[in-house]
Amino acid sequence: MRTKRFLTILLCSILLLGCTPRPPTWPPSLARPAETSSWQVDIERFQHSAHGNLTCTDCHADIQPGEPTTPHPDPSRLTTEATALYDYQRCAACHPYEYAACTQGVHAGARANPSDIRPDQPAPTCGHCHNPHYVTKETRAELLTSVSETCGNCHPEAVKSYEHNYHGKAALLGRETTATCTDCHGAHTVLALYETSESLPACRRCHPAANDQFASYRIHAAATLNPDPHDPRATDFKLFFWVTLFFTCLVVGVLALFYTHTGLWFLRSLHERLRRGGPHEQQPQRGGPHD
Amino acid sequence: MTDRPTRPVEYWRFNVYHRVIHLLVLVSFFGSTISGMPLKYPHTGWARLLTRLQGGVAVMGIIHRISAIIIALYCLLHLVYIAHYVLVRKKKPWGPDTPVPSIKDFQDLWHNFLYFLGQGSRPLFDRFTYFEKFDYWAVFWGVPIIGLSGLVLWFPTFFSKFLPGFVINIAHIMHSDEALLAVGFIYIVHLFNTHIRFEKFPLNKVIFTGKETEEELRHERPLQWERLQAEPGRIEEMKVR
Numbered sequence A: 001m002r003t004k005r006f007l008t009i010l011l012c013s014i015l016l017l018g019c020t021p022r023p024p025t026w027p028p029s030l031a032r033p034a035e036t037s038s039w040q041v042d043i044e045r046f047q048h049s050a051h052g053n054l055t056c057t058d059c060h061a062d063i064q065p066g067e068p069t070t071p072h073p074d075p076s077r078l079t080t081e082a083t084a085l086y087d088y089q090r091c092a093a094c095h096p097y098e099y100a101a102c103t104q105g106v107h108a109g110a111r112a113n114p115s116d117i118r119p120d121q122p123a124p125t126c127g128h129c130h131n132p133h134y135v136t137k138e139t140r141a142e143l144l145t146s147v148s149e150t151c152g153n154c155h156p157e158a159v160k161s162y163e164h165n166y167h168g169k170a171a172l173l174g175r176e177t178t179a180t181c182t183d184c185h186g187a188h189t190v191l192a193l194y195e196t197s198e199s200l201p202a203c204r205r206c207h208p209a210a211n212d213q214f215a216s217y218r219i220h221a222a223a224t225l226n227p228d229p230h231d232p233r234a235t236d237f238k239l240f241f242w243v244t245l246f247f248t249c250l251v252v253g254v255l256a257l258f259y260t261h262t263g264l265w266f267l268r269s270l271h272e273r274l275r276r277g278g279p280h281e282q283q284p285q286r287g288g289p290h291d
Numbered sequence B: 001m002t003d004r005p006t007r008p009v010e011y012w013r014f015n016v017y018h019r020v021i022h023l024l025v026l027v028s029f030f031g032s033t034i035s036g037m038p039l040k041y042p043h044t045g046w047a048r049l050l051t052r053l054q055g056g057v058a059v060m061g062i063i064h065r066i067s068a069i070i071i072a073l074y075c076l077l078h079l080v081y082i083a084h085y086v087l088v089r090k091k092k093p094w095g096p097d098t099p100v101p102s103i104k105d106f107q108d109l110w111h112n113f114l115y116f117l118g119q120g121s122r123p124l125f126d127r128f129t130y131f132e133k134f135d136y137w138a139v140f141w142g143v144p145i146i147g148l149s150g151l152v153l154w155f156p157t158f159f160s161k162f163l164p165g166f167v168i169n170i171a172h173i174m175h176s177d178e179a180l181l182a183v184g185f186i187y188i189v190h191l192f193n194t195h196i197r198f199e200k201f202p203l204n205k206v207i208f209t210g211k212e213t214e215e216e217l218r219h220e221r222p223l224q225w226e227r228l229q230a231e232p233g234r235i236e237e238m239k240v241r
Helices: A002-020 A043-047 A073-079 A087-092 A096-102 A106-112 A140-152 A156-163 A168-172 A181-185 A196-204 A233-274 B016-040 B047-053 B057-088 B101-114 B132-153 B165-197 B212-221 B222-229 B232-237
Strands: B010-012 B211-213
Touching: A002 A043, A087 A096, A140 A156, A140 A168, A140 A181, A156 A168, A156 A181, A168 B016, A181 A196, A233 B101, A233 B165, B010 B212, B010 B232, B016 B047, B016 B057, B016 B165, B047 B057, B101 B132, B132 B165, B211 B212, B212 B222, B222 B232
Parallel strands: none
Antiparallel strands: B010 B211
């Protein structure tokens, strides 16, 4: 009787879990429509974007005379990546404040100081973060996922640690008041915030009572024994490794012991039940071997 | 009264205080886990669903903090109870009537494992079995770890006045891992040991009514029953009237 009821409840719970509808926004779509070539422009989408009223030469000032018609006078240009070629300084004509802010940040600094540039990754300009052909106005909720996607293209480890932090977790669950990359690092004045003196004003935008110690909290934390030795956070990361290891051992140890205990107990009582057909386990015997 | 059908003889196992505390633990544990676990696994569909059902991350934060206040309350009530038990009622703070572990508990654990594997008979338990004592101590060690780390996460700007920033990171690791342990333990081990197993399914009512039948007492806790036989006054006192 009880077994039957138990099986019914179990079956119903499995069905209930299996039929639970997934929220429509889940998983957030990472994939934008695939662009086969960075030179390919979907004119339909372009005309519906914020820049839809501009003509090609408004931005592509370096287009050579006669180039908009085919054949192109210099086909070798077409083998270069489009974002690296177009003149991003033209953006300043319509977006002077954003352009000026960008020149203050680490992205512009990396461009000005080629020794910092990784050969496989050119320092970004406007077009690396913004897609000028398809730019649309985004709601805060859309921004929360799209910003970390954009930054994650070049900083995957930063996005990974962000999503392990409360700010990133809350963003993944749709909390609009949480901070995304640009809220701390700045949208155009991109700052690395390595120094506490730099990060404190960023913290204070949401936590007005923050002090220096608060600002030394590691949002992009890692638990590793081999951190980059030049990273000022290296000693913290080693400490996090040991703390994580201790708690992982505790969790695994306790659960392994008691799951074995519970599992064996279940098998034993099932065995007793099937053998005796009664609800009770073997009656304890006084004078047994363990007294 | 005399023509009433004979009711099984029952004994008090838990007083009102114990039952109220258990209810507080139950409600606050359920509240803190449904509002906290989605944040541990925000990539999953069930986390999204639980968040939506509760009305968003901001509401979950409120549920989590209310649960935390209930936990702090029962923690305080329990400490007062222990003080009262020892200082006013002059009871011994260890022994078989308390959850303080003894050597026999470790022997019982070993013998129970042997019994599960078909070697020997079930160990004879006293008032609290070793797995019941472990339930108690799991909460007793879990509450300070989760509670203190939770306070740091609740008031990070206050605590960073006298603690370095990396303490907030450590509080996060402790809070999150200890919570996973609590969820993995309570919802599986505790639920099976006390409620789901065949003899108790689907719910062991003793913690809610406080009463245990004589048959149950003699079968589950033979050593306590034997102990009580030597104290006739005590057993009369425990009998449910």
